[in-house]
Amino acid sequence: MQTNPYLTPGERTRLAAATVGIAGAGGLGSNCALHLVRSGVGRLVIADFDVVNDSNLNRQFYFRDQIGRKKVEALRENLLRIDPEADIVALDTKIDVANAKDVFAQCGIVVEAFDRADAKSMLLGALAGSGKQLVAASGIAGWGRSNAIRLRRFGGEMVVIGDGESAVSDGMPPFSPRVGIAAAMQANTVVAMLLGREL
């Protein structure tokens, strides 16, 4: 990995030694993952069962020639183009209450990056109390209102990024910039957790 010259050796080591889970490889997960790889996080465990389709390209970190491929495989390929030494564990699996703890057993931090509200809720419920730091997103649809997207802490283990009110709907689509802001804030939060700085 091309190291960030502004980091201390100790900071680089902390990032490189980290294993971060990402549940979902859509708009949030794919963009969060690229920020974490660029930041020097050593190992990502990414789980998703979906394939890349045309409608994903408006906000997700995929390319037209990857349509039809499994998202986790395409994402791993894209992330390795940024850092060939990154350790990307790509799991083609659907996360549920029964397997969530096992899938992310090695991860001290898990990023919730699903799109459906029931899946998001399931993951938070399944991993709450497990000792892992959870970084979720809720309320990221539409455009504008950048300052409404903020970080909220719930207790010592749960953080949610979003405006808390903008759900995806017919008049409120997911849009690249706002989803990207939230994904970058999730990655920024993970980096801060790893380096011990203010979230």
Add this chain to the structure above:
Amino acid sequence: MKVIFQNSEVETAASTLAAFLSERQIDGARAIVEYAGEVYPPGADLAAVELRPGAPIEVFKIMAGG
């Protein structure tokens, strides 16, 4: 009794956190609830959590989008 919901005082007939959310038509399976210094994740069992007068309740709904 009166409780503090989202920073505003409201009257409720509920005696538990689950009943309070039901009264407000909030789906506890898709919300994070903060009450009396505790955080309850989506789907937590709120039926056994008794409400106290004046207690602050914060609800953050989980919404689609990703």
